[in-house]
Amino acid sequence: MAARERFDHEIQAIQSELLKLSNLSIQALEISFTAFIEKDFDKSKLVIEQDVVINRLEEEINDRVILVMTRQQPVAKDLRRLVVLLKAAADMERVGDYAVNIAKESIRIGNERFITSVELLEDMCFKTTVMLRQVIEAFVDENMSKAKEIAEYDDQIDEMYGNIITHLMRLSSVAPESISQITYLSFICRYIERCADHATNIAEYLLYLKKGQRFDLNQ
Amino acid sequence: MAARERFDHEIQAIQSELLKLSNLSIQALEISFTAFIEKDFDKSKLVIEQDVVINRLEEEINDRVILVMTRQQPVAKDLRRLVVLLKAAADMERVGDYAVNIAKESIRIGNERFITSVELLEDMCFKTTVMLRQVIEAFVDENMSKAKEIAEYDDQIDEMYGNIITHLMRLSSVAPESISQITYLSFICRYIERCADHATNIAEYLLYLKKGQRFDLNQ
Numbered sequence: 001m002a003a004r005e006r007f008d009h010e011i012q013a014i015q016s017e018l019l020k021l022s023n024l025s026i027q028a029l030e031i032s033f034t035a036f037i038e039k040d041f042d043k044s045k046l047v048i049e050q051d052v053v054i055n056r057l058e059e060e061i062n063d064r065v066i067l068v069m070t071r072q073q074p075v076a077k078d079l080r081r082l083v084v085l086l087k088a089a090a091d092m093e094r095v096g097d098y099a100v101n102i103a104k105e106s107i108r109i110g111n112e113r114f115i116t117s118v119e120l121l122e123d124m125c126f127k128t129t130v131m132l133r134q135v136i137e138a139f140v141d142e143n144m145s146k147a148k149e150i151a152e153y154d155d156q157i158d159e160m161y162g163n164i165i166t167h168l169m170r171l172s173s174v175a176p177e178s179i180s181q182i183t184y185l186s187f188i189c190r191y192i193e194r195c196a197d198h199a200t201n202i203a204e205y206l207l208y209l210k211k212g213q214r215f216d217l218n219q
Numbered sequence: 220m221a222a223r224e225r226f227d228h229e230i231q232a233i234q235s236e237l238l239k240l241s242n243l244s245i246q247a248l249e250i251s252f253t254a255f256i257e258k259d260f261d262k263s264k265l266v267i268e269q270d271v272v273i274n275r276l277e278e279e280i281n282d283r284v285i286l287v288m289t290r291q292q293p294v295a296k297d298l299r300r301l302v303v304l305l306k307a308a309a310d311m312e313r314v315g316d317y318a319v320n321i322a323k324e325s326i327r328i329g330n331e332r333f334i335t336s337v338e339l340l341e342d343m344c345f346k347t348t349v350m351l352r353q354v355i356e357a358f359v360d361e362n363m364s365k366a367k368e369i370a371e372y373d374d375q376i377d378e379m380y381g382n383i384i385t386h387l388m389r390l391s392s393v394a395p396e397s398i399s400q401i402t403y404l405s406f407i408c409r410y411i412e413r414c415a416d417h418a419t420n421i422a423e424y425l426l427y428l429k430k431g432q433r434f435d436l437n438q
Contacts, residue, residue: 066298066299066302069288069298070293070294070295073289076285083285083305087306166399166402169387169402169405170398172391172392173391173394173398174392176389179385179388179389186405190409
């Protein structure tokens with residue numbers, strides 16, 4: 001195989017690993033959130049246990065990228081590509097960490113009845129998983145217009161975050177006896193919002209890759 | 220200059236840039252927080268305007284790392300070092316972003332009197348800047364024991380975060396008319412906690428670099 005062909009082949013392989021990692025992380029988020037809604041603590045525990053698989057996959061991607069860099073000594077543009085793969089893997093791995101955090105909060109809330117509707121949180125989590133799937137598609141297809149849409153989604157998530165936190169604050173004023181649960185709910189909201197941030201980070205890397213400079217979609 | 224010497228020289232230079240970036244970001248956090256306490260909105264605006272300098276410095280580090288990778292084609296261990304420099308720069312740049320976010324919340328709160336003591340927030344922000352300085356020292360000196368201490372600090376920050384949020388929730392129940400300010404204060408608390416998270420990330424990279432595997436101190 002020619003050097004170029006070998007390089008493209010390796011990039012493809014690493015991209016497949018990233019796709020696998022992304023799917024695992026997004027699934028972990030979905031399962032963790034469903035477990036929270038359904039108070040299915042066995043499912044929450046499963047998410048916590050399975051996180052090690054996601055962590056290991058990220059390490060594999062790291063090692064593989066370093067190996068390609070060393071062996072094939074790619075030129076600047078290709079290197080940038082590899083660096084961006086590394087960074088995207090790190091962001092997706094963190095989504096798995098937040099799934100774990102949600103699982104832990106869920107266990108803390110326990111069998112106590114939800115003192116408020118969790119519909120807004122459900123919407124927010126659903127939108128976040130859509131964002132994560134879309135950004136990873138955009139990444140693989142190098143679809144710039146899809147990547148740019150992510151920034152708009154992120155603004156919506158930030159707004160949802162603000163609304164939910166304000167709602168929870170108001171709730172504290174009428175149900176002070178439930179402050180523990182309200183605090184846990186606010187943490188879950190925060191973890192979801194961070195997952196959306198990671199989707200935005202990945203969109204930024206893609207724009208950086210294509211245009212050769214970093215864009216800050218979070219501003 | 221021999222190849223090895225040239226490489227070490229470049230690594231040193233990039234490390235100096237990272238140190239500069241870190242100092243700017245930590246300063247931005249400190250200035251932004253002081254401006255928040257003192258209600259000095261001109262200072263807050265300055266932090267927002269100056270963030271572009273931090274962003275540009277991160278881009279320069281990115282480009283410089285890619286250049287060294289291409290020109291000097293380093294072996295695996297050296298590549299890992301460069302990748303870790305890239306990642307640390309990204310984390311430090313985000314600290315600058317959170318300083319901007321704090322400045323924006325501060326302007327939103329405006330001249331309204333603080334409805335609660337901000338002492339806990341001050342403690343938390345102070346501890347976070349100590350963590351950030353320590354992790355960057357640990358990084359430059361490759362001091363493992365210092366890096367490991369960061370994980371303990373991070374647990375303290377998480378605890379402080381929990382205490383402050385619970386306090387703010389309680390406050391909402393007795394001062395429902397101040398829910399906007401309470402929400403803004405909770406956002407500031409969240410931004411500080413994220414800065415501490417970034418310090419923990421950098422500590423993890425260092426451990427990864429030394430031991431050749433990724434450690435998850437956030438767990």
